[in-house]
Each structure stands twice: as C-alpha cells, then as structure tokens.
Amino acid sequence: MAVGAASGRVPDVESLREYERRLEETTLRPVLVTSSWYWVLVGVLLAVIGVGVYAWTTQLDNGLVVTGMRDRVAWGLYISVFVFFVGISHAGTLISAILRVTKAQWRTPITRIAEFITVVALVCGASLIVVDMGRPDRLLNVIIHGRWQSPILWDVLAITTYLTASVIYLGIPMVPDVAYFRDRMASMGHRTRAAFYRFFAIGWEGLPGQVKALSRAVGVLAIIIIPIAVSVHTVVSWIFGMTLRVGWNSTIFGLLFVAGAIFSGIATLVIVMALLRRIYHLEEYITKVQFVNLGYLLAAFTLIMMYINLSEYLTTGFKLEEGEEFLFRQLFLGQFAGLYWFYFIGGLAIPGLIILFKRTRTIAGIVTAAVLVDVAMFAERYFIVISAQRVPLLPYEPFDYMPTWVEWSIFAAAIAFFILLIAVFVKIFPIMAVWEMVEERKLLGRDGESAAPAPDAVRGRS
Amino acid sequence: MTIATALLIGVVVVLTLFFALRVLLSRRVRGGRKEGSAPSEDLQPDEAILSGDRRTFLKVVGIGGLSVLPAVALPAVFNSEAGVASTESPATGPGGRIRQWTMIIDLRSCDGCQSQDSPPKCTTACIEGHLAPEPMEWIQVFEEELEGGGTRFLPTPCMQCQNPPCVNVCPVGATFSTPEGAVLIDQERCIGCRICMAACPYDRRFFNWSDPPIPPEALLADYSPDHQIPATKGTVMKCDMCPDMARAGTLPYCSQACPNGAIYYGDLEEDIATNGREIVSVSRFLTTNNAEVLKEHLGTKPRVFYIPGHGEAVGRDPFTEGREPTEWPWVQRVEGSQTWSR
Numbered sequence: 001m002a003v004g005a006a007s008g009r010v011p012d013v014e015s016l017r018e019y020e021r022r023l024e025e026t027t028l029r030p031v032l033v034t035s036s037w038y039w040v041l042v043g044v045l046l047a048v049i050g051v052g053v054y055a056w057t058t059q060l061d062n063g064l065v066v067t068g069m070r071d072r073v074a075w076g077l078y079i080s081v082f083v084f085f086v087g088i089s090h091a092g093t094l095i096s097a098i099l100r101v102t103k104a105q106w107r108t109p110i111t112r113i114a115e116f117i118t119v120v121a122l123v124c125g126a127s128l129i130v131v132d133m134g135r136p137d138r139l140l141n142v143i144i145h146g147r148w149q150s151p152i153l154w155d156v157l158a159i160t161t162y163l164t165a166s167v168i169y170l171g172i173p174m175v176p177d178v179a180y181f182r183d184r185m186a187s188m189g190h191r192t193r194a195a196f197y198r199f200f201a202i203g204w205e206g207l208p209g210q211v212k213a214l215s216r217a218v219g220v221l222a223i224i225i226i227p228i229a230v231s232v233h234t235v236v237s238w239i240f241g242m243t244l245r246v247g248w249n250s251t252i253f254g255l256l257f258v259a260g261a262i263f264s265g266i267a268t269l270v271i272v273m274a275l276l277r278r279i280y281h282l283e284e285y286i287t288k289v290q291f292v293n294l295g296y297l298l299a300a301f302t303l304i305m306m307y308i309n310l311s312e313y314l315t316t317g318f319k320l321e322e323g324e325e326f327l328f329r330q331l332f333l334g335q336f337a338g339l340y341w342f343y344f345i346g347g348l349a350i351p352g353l354i355i356l357f358k359r360t361r362t363i364a365g366i367v368t369a370a371v372l373v374d375v376a377m378f379a380e381r382y383f384i385v386i387s388a389q390r391v392p393l394l395p396y397e398p399f400d401y402m403p404t405w406v407e408w409s410i411f412a413a414a415i416a417f418f419i420l421l422i423a424v425f426v427k428i429f430p431i432m433a434v435w436e437m438v439e440e441r442k443l444l445g446r447d448g449e450s451a452a453p454a455p456d457a458v459r460g461r462s
Numbered sequence: 463m464t465i466a467t468a469l470l471i472g473v474v475v476v477l478t479l480f481f482a483l484r485v486l487l488s489r490r491v492r493g494g495r496k497e498g499s500a501p502s503e504d505l506q507p508d509e510a511i512l513s514g515d516r517r518t519f520l521k522v523v524g525i526g527g528l529s530v531l532p533a534v535a536l537p538a539v540f541n542s543e544a545g546v547a548s549t550e551s552p553a554t555g556p557g558g559r560i561r562q563w564t565m566i567i568d569l570r571s572c573d574g575c576q577s578q579d580s581p582p583k584c585t586t587a588c589i590e591g592h593l594a595p596e597p598m599e600w601i602q603v604f605e606e607e608l609e610g611g612g613t614r615f616l617p618t619p620c621m622q623c624q625n626p627p628c629v630n631v632c633p634v635g636a637t638f639s640t641p642e643g644a645v646l647i648d649q650e651r652c653i654g655c656r657i658c659m660a661a662c663p664y665d666r667r668f669f670n671w672s673d674p675p676i677p678p679e680a681l682l683a684d685y686s687p688d689h690q691i692p693a694t695k696g697t698v699m700k701c702d703m704c705p706d707m708a709r710a711g712t713l714p715y716c717s718q719a720c721p722n723g724a725i726y727y728g729d730l731e732e733d734i735a736t737n738g739r740e741i742v743s744v745s746r747f748l749t750t751n752n753a754e755v756l757k758e759h760l761g762t763k764p765r766v767f768y769i770p771g772h773g774e775a776v777g778r779d780p781f782t783e784g785r786e787p788t789e790w791p792w793v794q795r796v797e798g799s800q801t802w803s804r
Contacts, residue, residue, distance in 0.1 A: 062672055062673075063670070063673060063695050063696060064654075064669070064671050064672075065671035065672035070669075071598075071659065071665070071667070071668050072665065074656040074659040074660060075656060075660060132655070133653055133654050133655055134653070134654015134655070134656065134669065134695070134698075135652065135654040135697065138651070138653045138654075139653065141636075141653050142633055142653065145634040145636075145651060147632065147635050149630060150631050150632055150633040150634075150657070151657070152631070152633035156633075239657065240660070242630075242631060242661070243627060243631070243660055243661040244661070244663040244760050244762075245660065248660075389660065393665040394604055394616075394665055395604045395605070395606040395607070395616070396604060
C-alpha cells in the first residue's frame with residue numbers, strides 16, 4: 001500500500017509477489033535447464049577424480065611409501081589439505097550464523113551458497129583423513145577403542161558434530177524453497193522429482209505455525225552452530241598444539257587456526273558466489289554490496305592474521321629457544337621462505353590493500369583478492385604442517401619432504417570433488433534462500449507502516 | 463573406567479538439547495498464536511494439522527541431533543576392554559614389587575664401535591633380534607658435536623618416558639605404558655595416523671611405509687607388543703625395551719651386543735642394573751656419575767639415562783683432525799635389500 005513514500009525502494013505487496021516469483025524462477029532455472037558446458041565440467045572433474053582414485057589404489061596396494069612422507073616428516077600434503085578444507089568450511093558458519101545473529105541483512109542471498117561450501121568442504125576434509133591413515137581398514141578402531149584423551153578423538157567428535165549440525169542447518173532453512181520445488185515439479189508432472197523434494201520439504205505448507213517454528217529453529221541453530229564451528233578448528237589446531245614440537249607447541253594455535261579458517265572461508269565464498277552469479281545470472285540479487293561487505297571482512301581478517309603472526313613469531317623469536325632458530329631460518333630465509341613471504345605479502349598485505357583503495361575495490365578486484373587469500377592460506381597450512389617437522393630433534397640432517405605424484409593427484413581429486421559436489425548441489429537444490437529474501441523484503445516494507453502482508457505471501461500452494 | 467559417565471553425559475546432553483529445542487519451539491508457536499501477529503488472516507483453524515507438522519519437523523531436527531549420539535557414546539560402549547592392549551603379566555621382584563625397567567647408557571664407554579671397525583653393534587643386534595624392517599634403527603647411534611669441538615657418539619633407543627607424549631595423543635590406545643614402565647605399541651590395533659610420531663620429541667618412532675619384508679622365522683613368532691614380530695604394513699614401531707627378554711632373565715639385544723659394556727639394563731625398584739659383566743646399584747651409579755636424561759626440560763621423564771662422556775673409558779680421542787663424519791654402511795645400501803639377512 002502507501003509505503004513507497006517512506007523510502008523510494010520499499011516494495012508494495014504486489015511487487016513483492018512479483019519479486020518472489022522472479023526469484024523462484026531464477027532458482028528453479030539451474031534445476032530445469034542444464035547446458036552442455038555443465039556436462040563438460042562434470043566430465044573433466046570426474047576425470048580428475050578418477051586419476052585421484054587410481055593414485056589412492058596405488059597407495060592402498062603399496063602403502064604410504066608411494067608418498068613423499070617418511071619417518072622424519074610423517075605428515076605431509078594430506079594433512080595440510082585437510083586443515084585447509086576444514087578451514088574453508090567456516091564460510092557457512094560465518095555468513096549464515098554469525099551474520100544472521102548480528103542481523104546483517106545483505107547476507108541473505110548468499111547464505112545458501114555459504115552453507116553448501118560448509119557441508120561440501122567438511123566432506124572433502126574428512127575423506128582426506130582416511131586417505132592419510134596407514135590402516136584405513138581399521139578406521140572403526142577409532143570408535144571401538146577411542147580414547148577421549150587424544151586430540152584425534154576431539155577432532156572426530158567436533159567434525160562429526162559440525163557436519164551433522166551443518167547438514168541440519170543447510171536443510172532446515174531450505175524447507176520452504178524445497179516445498180516450492182516440490183509443488184512446481186508436481187505441477188509439471190515430474191512425479192519422482194516431486195517425491196524427492198517432498199521428502200526434504202517435510203510437510204511444509206507455509207502455515208503460520210510452521211513459519212514460526214521454522215524461524216525459531218533457524219534462530220536456535222544459528223546460535224548453536226557458532227560454538228561448534230569455533231571448537232572445530234580449535235581442536236584441529238590442537239592436533240599440532242598438543243605436541244612438544246618447535247613451531248607447533250604454541251598456545252595461540254587455536255586462535256590462529258580459527259581466524260585463518262574464517263579468513264579462507266570468506267575468500268572461498270567470494271570465489272564461489274562470483275562464479276555462480278556469473279553462470280546463473282544472479283546479478284540482480286548478489287550485487288556489489290555482498291562483494292564489498294565480504295571484502296571489508298576479508299580486509300579486517302588480514303589485519304587479525306598479521307597480528308596473530310606477529311604475536312606468535314615475536315614471542316618465540318625473541319627468546320629463541322632450542323630449535324627456534326632453525327625454524328625461523330627455514331621459514332623466513334630458507335626453503336619455506338617463498339611460501340611464507342607469498343603468504344604474508346601476497347595473501348595478507350596485497351589483498352588488504354586491494355580492498356583498502358576505492359579504485360580497486362571492484363568486484364573483479366575483490367575476487368582477485370579472494371583468490372590470493374585462498375592460495376596463500378593453503379600455503380600457510382602447508383608450511384605450518386611441514387616446517388615444524390623439518391626441525392631436527394636429534395643430531396641428524398633435516399629431511400626434505402616433497403609430495404609425490406600420488407599426493408598431488410589425490411590433492412587435485414579432492415579439489416575436483418569439492419567443485420563437483422557444489423555443481424551437483426546447484427542442480428538439485430535452490431541456490432538462494434528465496435524464502436528468507438522475501439521475508440527480508442517484507443521487513444523492509446513493514447518498517448514503513450503497513451501491516452504485514454498476508455502470510456500466504458510467504459508461500460502457500462499456488 | 464568412565465564408561466557409565468561418558469554414556470550418561472552423552473545421553474543427557476543430547477536429550478537436553480532435544481527438549482530445549484522442543485520447548486522453545488512449542489512456546490514460540492503458542493506465543494505466536496496468542497499475540498496473533500497475523501491478524502488479517504483467519505486464525506489457524508486446524509490444530510491437528512499444525513501439531514502434526516510441528517511433530518514431523520521436530521522429528522527431523524531431533525533425529526538429526528540424535529545422530530551425533532553415536533560419536534559421543536560409542537567409544538565408551540565398546541571400551542569395556544579398557545584403553546590398553548594386553549601384554550604379559552608384569553615381572554615382579556623381591557617382595558612381589560613390580561619391576562621398573564631402566565636403561566643406563568655409559569657414554570664414557572661408547573666409541574660408536576669405531577674401534578670395532580663396524581657399524582654400532584647395538585644397532586645391528588637390535589635389528590637382527592627384532593627382525594626390524596629396513597631402514598628402521600630402533601637404537602640409532604648419532605655422532606654429536608661437543609661444545610669444545612670434537613664429537614661423541616650417542617646411542618638413542620626409545621626413551622620410555624614416564625610422561626609419554628606419544629601415549630597421551632594416541633587415539634586408540636595402541637601405544638601404552640606398561641606397569642613395568644615400558645612404552646609399547648600394539649601393531650594389531652594401530653590405525654597408522656602417525657600422531658605419535660608427530661608428538662615424540664626424540665623422533666624415536668618409525669613407520670612401516672610399505673609392506674615390511676618378513677623373514678621366514680618371523681612367521682613362526684607369536685605376535686606380542688613385547689617384541690613386535692612380525693612387522694605389519696601401515697603401523698608404527700619403535701624400541702620396546704625388550705620386556706619379554708628381561709622377564710626371561712636375559713639382557714636386551716643391544717646390551718648383549720655392546721663390546722664395551724656401555725649399556726646397562728636393570729630394575730629401579732630393586733635398584734640394580736647390569737651390562738652383563740658388572741652389577742651396579744642404579745641409584746649410586748646414576749648419582750655418582752652425574753647421569754642425565756635427554757631434553758630434561760620437556761618434562762617427559764625418560765627411563766633411559768646417560769652417563770656423560772665421549773668414549774674416554776675405551777680410549778677414544780674425541781678430536782680426530784680431518785675425519786669425515788661417520789657414515790654407516792647401510793646408508794648406501796641398495797634399495798630393497800634386507801638388513802636382517804646375515
């Protein structure tokens with residue numbers, strides 16, 4: 001009604017319906033229309049995964065001797081990639097939970113994408129742990145003989161809990177959107193597909209009671225998932241922090257890993273959302289606002305990361321206990337110097353500057369910054385894991401670890417699996433939280449003075 | 463030990479979460495209806511449908527929440543056989559007290575077998591006795607620089623820590639401390655995660671990166687963590703302090719093989735140790751000779767003690783001008799050859 005007066009862009013009920021309809025069509029399009037490029041992508045990804053699977057069978061046959069790891073450096077690329085993946089899984093938590101709790105409204109169009117990333121990254125990360133095991137056939141020993149005193153068990157508990165919570169947190173807010181898919185599929189005569197969506201829609205009819213229960217559940221989940229997410233990367237860091245090794249024996253590791261996780265999570269989200277926006281023409285919904293705001297967060301985290309680095313390396317470097325000098329030399333001057341300075345300059349300083357200056361604070365600039373951050377964070381995970389193990393603990397020559405083709409193939413397969421899962425997800429589930437975006441629009445309207453629009457605007461059967 | 467507690471905590475946490483969510487949700491629905499935030503609509507007519515939906519909804523949330531339960535409770539359920547793999551019953555000394563095995567390495571008598579013109583005998587005897595797979599050296603001898611120049615030799619078995627970082631981090635209790643004070647590994651339980659290797663501050667753990675070569679006689683052995691024969695792919699191994707040999711009344715392979723009698727083995731409880739030639743009182747021997755442990759500041763409390771020295775008791779000169787660092791023959795051995803073949 002007469003709400004337009006308050007601020008120019010507040011919609012009335014009619015244009016709200018129009019907006020919703022457009023939005024629904026946009027989210028439905030990837031599910032209904034698949035270009036041949038999609039199949040090309042899937043084919044390439046499957047090929048890469050195939051190579052990785054072949055590499056893994058080689059490893060299963062011959063043992064971990066086919067990797068570059070040996071007794072002196074017993075953890076290598078696999079563990080680094082695991083840490084990296086669990087890190088980017090924090091994208092979802094930050095965007096959908098922390099920003100939801102703080103009521104940042106620009107986040108709604110990208111919450112779904114962020115939650116996809118969370119679930120998919122956790123699946124990829126967890127599988128790498130199995131790949132790294134010397135005896136994957138004894139995986140169940142962790143449950144049969146598990147000791148709660150071990151950091152590994154903390155990880156198992158934290159990651160399974162986080163995965164469960166993330167799946168629920170992905171599924172619950174998706175219920176109304178899936179219900180729309182269900183209705184559309186039914187009306188188009190796709191019976192199996194409709195049945196599929198009926199399962200995920202758990203009887204959603206858009207009744208006011210359901211709406212209330214849903215928003216309440218989402219609110220509760222958003223709060224529950226924050227401590228879970230923080231705990232996950234904290235205990236991942238404690239796998240290293242609970243040892244006496246120079247370079248790992250640090251009290252700040254939990255903080256460093258959680259901050260790094262959110263940092264790389266934001267970067268991954270920026271990249272994925274830029275790609276999906278481009279491919280599925282979401283420009284109307286995912287605008288520069290999202291990029292700029294995530295860019296600001298990214299810039300803030302570059303400073304946080306620099307601060308934690310300073311704090312870690314100054315407190316240890318100042319005292320220079322046994323072994324620290326060796327660590328510092330290889331990190332800042334020696335064989336890890338390239339990685340370290342790329343991380344510090346290319347991954348922290350330059351992305352911060354790109355976002356600082358208005359001229360470069362464009363979508364392209366922010367995506368560039370995000371790519372730099374992701375690569376740099378991977379480098380960081382790698383040198384944190386490897387460099388500490390390279391410090392000799394007894395009088396022997398340091399061992400130089402170099403990943404073999406098996407490790408690189410499995411690494412590539414993990415990345416491909418990550419992309420593939422997102423690609424599959426996009427084809428099945430709504431990529432934007434239509435329901436929440438409409439709610440948000442409605443709230444904008446209500447801020448004027450009009451009464452709430454009829455509840456069936458949320459979504460009844462059409 | 464804490465089976466019941468862990469189970470209880472798991473169940474209570476999950477149930478609390480479940481009911482908290484339930485109460486919150488139901489209150490919300492009731493409150494919402496009372497307030498009637500949607501006055502323009504007819505009030506929700508059908509109570510049955512509403513509560514039915516809510517129930518389905520809650521069921522899904524609840525089942526999701528419950529799926530966390532197994533991770534919480536399962537180890538406790540299965541753990542009835544305790545976290546520790548089985549070994550023989552501990553050896554006892556006078557008065558029925560449990561033996562506390564210890565090893566004392568007298569560096570004054572160690573010349574790295576330079577006088578023997580051979581690789582260190584302790585290392586080779588250990589490899590042959592345990593049929594340890596190439597290239598593991600459970601008791602490895604390092605040549606270490608001394609502060610004033612020159613070198614000394616340092617044989618390093620597993621330190622058998624009494625505050626063992628490896629045992630503390632093992633997720634499955636495959637590595638464990640025995641009542642006799644040794645740290646053993648159960649290769650039938652080890653999952654090969656290698657966190658113990660990351661945690662060991664002495665780098666005294668070795669991994670079977672590939673299928674270890676199994677000599678025929680190893681197949682006859684009855685596997686026990688006490689001797690770790692036969693070796694298994696994908697598991698961790700290390701010096702086990704030969705508790706089975708001690709129980710049988712013999713010295714470990716390394717001690718037996720040392721031509722200079724540098725390795726003493728004994729029982730802290732009975733305060734006695736021997737290198738096979740002389741018998742010493744452990745406490746007097748350690749104190750009067752200023753015994754040390756490696757990396758004492760870490761607080762790992764090793765059971766392996768060192769008497770400082772550089773081979774002077776066997777006439778070794780630490781300063782040998784222009785000598786290249788010692789390289790043991792098997793460093794250049796071709797790949798695939800087997801150390802235990804003799």
